[in-house]
Amino acid sequence: MEIDPFIFRxxxxxxxxxxxYYVVWSVTPSLHTPLMxxxxxxxxxxxxxxxxxxxxxxxDSIFDTSSxxxxxxxxxxxxxxxxxxxxxxxxxxxxxxxKKDK
Amino acid sequence: xxxANLSAIFYLISGVLFILALRGLSSPETSRQGNFFGIxxxxxxxxxxxxxxxxxxTGFIAVLMFLLIGGLIGSFIAYKIPMxxxxxxxxxxxSLVGLAAVFVAIAAFLNPEAFNLGSPNNIKLGSLIExxxxxxxxxxxxxxxxxxxxxxxxxxxxxxxxxxxxxLLNALILISIIVLTYLLCSTQSSNLFWILLAVSFLIxxxxxxxxxxxxxxxxxxxxxxxxxxxxxGIGFTLENTALIITGALVGSSGAILSYIxxxxxxxxxxxxxxxxxxxxxxxxxxxxxxxxxxxxxxxxDAAxxxxxxxxxxxxxxxxxxVAQAQxxxxxxxxxxxxxxIKVSYAIHPVAGRMPGHMNVLLAEANVPYDxxxxxxxxxxxxxxxxxxxxxxxxxVTNPVAKTDPQSPIYGMPVLDVEKCKSVLFIKRSLSPxxxxxxxxxxxxENTLMLFADAKKMTEDITKNL
Numbered sequence: 379m380e381i382d383p384f385i386f387r388x389x390x391x392x393x394x395x396x397x398x399y400y401v402v403w404s405v406t407p408s409l410h411t412p413l414m415x416x417x418x419x420x421x422x423x424x425x426x427x428x429x430x431x432x433x434x435x436x437x438d439s440i441f442d443t444s445s446x447x448x449x450x451x452x453x454x455x456x457x458x459x460x461x462x463x464x465x466x467x468x469x470x471x472x473x474x475x476x477k478k479d480k
Numbered sequence: 481x482x483x484a485n486l487s488a489i490f491y492l493i494s495g496v497l498f499i500l501a502l503r504g505l506s507s508p509e510t511s512r513q514g515n516f517f518g519i520x521x522x523x524x525x526x527x528x529x530x531x532x533x534x535x536x537x538t539g540f541i542a543v544l545m546f547l548l549i550g551g552l553i554g555s556f557i558a559y560k561i562p563m564x565x566x567x568x569x570x571x572x573x574x575s576l577v578g579l580a581a582v583f584v585a586i587a588a589f590l591n592p593e594a595f596n597l598g599s600p601n602n603i604k605l606g607s608l609i610e611x612x613x614x615x616x617x618x619x620x621x622x623x624x625x626x627x628x629x630x631x632x633x634x635x636x637x638x639x640x641x642x643x644x645x646x647x648l649l650n651a652l653i654l655i656s657i658i659v660l661t662y663l664l665c666s667t668q669s670s671n672l673f674w675i676l677l678a679v680s681f682l683i684x685x686x687x688x689x690x691x692x693x694x695x696x697x698x699x700x701x702x703x704x705x706x707x708x709x710x711x712x713g714i715g716f717t718l719e720n721t722a723l724i725i726t727g728a729l730v731g732s733s734g735a736i737l738s739y740i741x742x743x744x745x746x747x748x749x750x751x752x753x754x755x756x757x758x759x760x761x762x763x764x765x766x767x768x769x770x771x772x773x774x775x776x777x778x779x780x781d782a783a784x785x786x787x788x789x790x791x792x793x794x795x796x797x798x799x800x801x802v803a804q805a806q807x808x809x810x811x812x813x814x815x816x817x818x819x820x821i822k823v824s825y826a827i828h829p830v831a832g833r834m835p836g837h838m839n840v841l842l843a844e845a846n847v848p849y850d851x852x853x854x855x856x857x858x859x860x861x862x863x864x865x866x867x868x869x870x871x872x873x874x875x876v877t878n879p880v881a882k883t884d885p886q887s888p889i890y891g892m893p894v895l896d897v898e899k900c901k902s903v904l905f906i907k908r909s910l911s912p913x914x915x916x917x918x919x920x921x922x923x924x925e926n927t928l929m930l931f932a933d934a935k936k937m938t939e940d941i942t943k944n945l
Contacts, residue, residue: 384606387716387724394728397499402733405505407829407854408843410737410836411566412515413505414704417730418573420498420518421711424580425547426491426529427595427718431587432543433533434594444591445539449546451583454576456550457557459522462573464558466515469566469840473508476848 412469419462425455487532488721490524495725497521502729508849525722563844564801567700567833568632574703575625581618581710582677585611588717589673595718601668607717608668612661614713615673616680621706623684628699631688632833638693646690647754653683691752694798694875694914696833697741698752705734737835744829744855746881746892774910774922776929779940782904785928787945789866791822793858795895796838797831799872799907803934809871810845812942819945824861825852826895828876859896868900870921871934874913879920887917903927906934 405413431448441449482490497517504514530540561569588595588611589603597607630636657679664672691699712727742749786792794813800806813823825847831838842852862868870877877897881889897903898921905927912918921927930937 383719384716387719387721390721391712391716391724391728394495394499394725395732398502398729398732399736401499401502401729402736405502406507407740408827408836408839408849408852409505409508409511410740411570411834411840412511413502413733413836414570414700414737414834415566415573416501416505416515416518417704417708417733418570418577420501420522420726421577421707421730422580423494423498423522423525423722423726424577424584424711424714426525426720426723427584427588427714428580429526429529429543430533430594430718431584431591432546433535433539434587434591441542442591444587444594447583447587447590449542451580451587452543452546453550453553454580454583456547457554458550458573458576458580459554460551461554461558461569463515463519463522464555465561465566465569466518467512468558469563469843470508470511470515472563472840472843472846473511473849474843474846475508476850 409470409473412466415462415466415469419459419466422455422458422462425452425459428452428455482528482532482534484532487528490528491720491722492725494521494525494528494722497524498722498726498729502733521722562804563840564804566840567696567837568629570834571625571629571632571700571703574700574707575622575629577707578618578621578623578625578703578710581707581714582615582622584714585615585618585717586677588714589615589670597717601670603668605665608665609661610713610716612664612673612676614710614717615677616657616661617706617713618710619677619680620684620687621703621710623681624688624699624706625684625703627685627688628696628703631693632696640692641689646686650683650686653679653686657683687753690754692914693833694830695745695752697744697830697835697837698738698749700834701734701737701741702753703734705731705738708732708734741830741835744893746889772923774929775927776931778930779932779937780944781928782930782937783941783944785902785904786816786821786867786869786941787819789821789901791824791861791865792816792867792869793862793865793900794823794825795868795870795873795877795897796825796827796842797871797873797876798833798837799874799934801832801837801841801872803872805871805935805938806841806845806847808935808938808942810842810847812938812945813847815942815945823851824858826855826858826862827852828855828873828895829893831873831876855893855895862896863899866901868897868903870897870903870905871938872906874907874919875917877919877921878913878917880917883920889917897921898924898926901926904930906930906932906937908933
C-alpha cells in the first residue's frame, strides 16, 4: 500500500516543531523582541498562497472574487515581510558590545 | 516554468534558511546574519512561486503592484516606529498575518482549481479540513491581535473586561467552531464557511478582552504562536513545505515565549488566558490599606546616594517605556561611570509589555548588551550592591512574593532589590501596581521614594551628580 503524501507533510511538520523547540530555547532572552518580529516576517511566507490565488484569475478578467482576496493578502503579507525584516534589522543594529577602551 | 519537484526543493531550502534565521538569534553577533538568511529565504520562496506558475501576463503586473504597495507601507512603518511602540507594532503585524491567512483560505475555497484542491463544492476532504483550521485560527489571530493592539495603544482600557457567563460563552463558541468545521466538511456549503469565519473572529475578540494590560507579554506570545499555526494550516492546504516548516517554527516559538512569560509570573497559562487578573484584588487592597510611613526624597538626595556608591543596579520596567526615559537613564549612567561607579541592569522576564521589551529600549539608548543581565544571573548581586535604582518597575520587585503565601503574586520570581544597601524607587505615587497589591519595598527602612515622572527625575539626578 502506498503512503499518503499527507503523512510526509505531517512528518515535516512534527519534526519542524521539534527543531523550533530547540532553536528557540537557544535564543538569548535579550533578543526575544527581535525574535517576535522576525517570526512575524517569516510567517508571512503565506504570501506564496496569496500569489497563487492572485494569478489564478483567467486572462480576460484578472479580478474575480478569489483573486481579489489573493491580491489583498499579497499586500497584507508584504507589509509584514518588509516591515518585519526591516524593523528586526533596525533593532539588531542597536545591540552593541561594551567598548573596550573605556 | 519550474517543475513541481524542483520548486519543492527550493521551498525546502527557504524553510532551512528560516531555521537558520532563528538560530542566528542565539547571540547578538550572529543575529544580523540570521536576519539576512531570513530575507534570502523569503526572496527564494517568492521567486520560486512566480516561476512555478510561469504566468507573466497582466495578472503578474497586478501582483507586483500589490506587493509593492504592501512593501512600501511596511518599510515606512518599520523606519518610523519608535522602539517604545514595539509591542503595538508586533500585535499589529500578527493581525495582518492572521488576516492574510483568512484571505488565502477564502481564495482557495472560492477557486480550489487554482490550488489543485478539486472543484468548488467538491473540495478534497483533507484540504477542506486543513483550510478550515487555517482560516479559523487565522481569524482568531486577527481579531485577538486587534484587541491586543488597541489595549497596548491605550485606545482601549488595559483593564480586564469580564462579564457573567463569559467562560461558558467562550466554551460554547469553541465547540460550535468544531461542529461547524464538521458540518462544512460534510456539506461543502459556502454559507457554513462564512459562518465559521464570523464565529472565529468573534471568539478572537472574546478571548482577549478579559486579559489585563500587564499580561500582554503572554498574549502577544500566544498570538505569535497562533499566527504560526494558521500559516501551517494553510501550508498543508497548499502542500507547501516552506509554509509548513515556518508555521511549525513560529508556532513553537510563540508557545515557548508564552511559557517563559507565564513562568516569569508564576502563573499557569490557563490562569492568564482565563483573564480577570488584578480586577478583584485591586478594590480589596485599596480598602484595607493602612497608612504606613514612607521616606521620600528629591533628585539631590538620590544623586548624593549614588555618588557615594561603588556599585549601582538599575531595574527598569514598563514605566520607563511609558516615560521614554531610556536615553535620560543612559546619560545618568554615563555620569556615574565617570565617577568609577560600577553599573549594571537587571531585567525581569515580564518587565514591559512583551518579551525582551526592556532589552530593546536599552539597546536603543546605546547601553552595551553585556551590561544587561537576566534575573537569575544578577539576583545574587543585589546583596553586594550599594544602590538599586528602580525605574518604572513595581510588582517584579515586591518582596511579598517571597514572604506572603496569601498574596496573588506569591511564588513569582522577583528581583531581590530589598537586599541592596539602599533602594531608590522612582514612581508617580504610592498606588499599587498591576497586581493590585501594595509593595512592601516602599516602606522599608532603606528605601527612598522619588515621586516624579521617570524621565524628569532621571534628568534632575544627572544635573545633581
